[in-house]
Each structure stands twice: as C-alpha cells, then as structure tokens.
Amino acid sequence: MNPAAPVAAETPASYYERHIFFCLNERKNGENCCAQHGAQQAFDHCKALVKAAGLAGPGRVRVNKSGCLDRCAAGPVVVVYPEAVWYSYVDQSDIDEIVESHLKNGRVVERLRVPPHLGR
Numbered sequence: 711m712n713p714a715a716p717v718a719a720e721t722p723a724s725y726y727e728r729h730i731f732f733c734l735n736e737r738k739n740g741e742n743c744c745a746q747h748g749a750q751q752a753f754d755h756c757k758a759l760v761k762a763a764g765l766a767g768p769g770r771v772r773v774n775k776s777g778c779l780d781r782c783a784a785g786p787v788v789v790v791y792p793e794a795v796w797y798s799y800v801d802q803s804d805i806d807e808i809v810e811s812h813l814k815n816g817r818v819v820e821r822l823r824v825p826p827h828l829g830r
C-alpha cells in the first residue's frame with residue numbers, strides 16, 4: 711500500500727450518498743447551544759421530509775443526531791457530507807431548502823452557509 715495514495719482510490723462507494731448531522735447539544739448551565747434554538751424540531755422536520763421524499767436509506771440520505779460540533783457561534787448548525795458543507799438555519803423553511811436543494815439535488819444553499827471563521 712502506498713501511504714501517499716489518495717484515499718478515494720482505495721475507498722469503496724459510500725454507504726450513504728449524503729449524510730446530514732444535526733447538532734442537538736444542550737447545555738444545562740445556560741451557555742449558548744443548538745438545543746436552545748429549535749435543533750430538535752429542525753431535526754425531526756428534516757427526518758420526516760427526507761423520509762416523505764423517498765430519500766432515506768442506503769445509497770441515499772441519512773439524517774443523524776450529533777453532539778456539539780464545536781461551531782456553536784453559528785448555531786444552530788448542521789453539516790452535510792461528503793461535501794462538508796456547514797449550514798446555519800433559522801426555521802423550518804431553511805430546512806426545507808437544504809433538503810430540496812442539497813440533499814435531493816446536490817446544490818449547495820449558499821445563503822445558509824456558515825462563514826468559515828465561525829467556531830465555538
């Protein structure tokens with residue numbers, strides 16, 4: 711094996727075409743966290759939309775919960791792989807757009823992208 715070989719050359723096709731992770735982290739000490747900004751409701755909404763659209767399952771889309779993704783300053787956040795695109799959302803219509811544009815059609819929703827400098 712050549713340690714300098716690109717990973718993609720030896721990696722089989724991804725089990726899911728796309729994976730979206732929702733930070734659902736909740737801080738009990740009152741510090742800012744995604745759970746304070748409707749993350750659970752957004753996750754539930756996304757999961758239902760993906761299922762209703764027939765996008766869920768192997769070879770397609772997986773919607774997953776996550777703990778803190780360490781980008782709390784942009785929260786609530788999701789990240790979509792394999793593109794590694796981070797989004798901030800405000801309401802369910804933002805989730806609708808991420809599902810329709812990115813998860814269904816592979817088009818990044820530029821207006822919802824997290825600015826690169828925003829971390830914790």
Ligand code: FES
Nearest residue numbers: 733744779781782
């Ligand atoms: S609490 Fe959501 S990214 Fe940290």
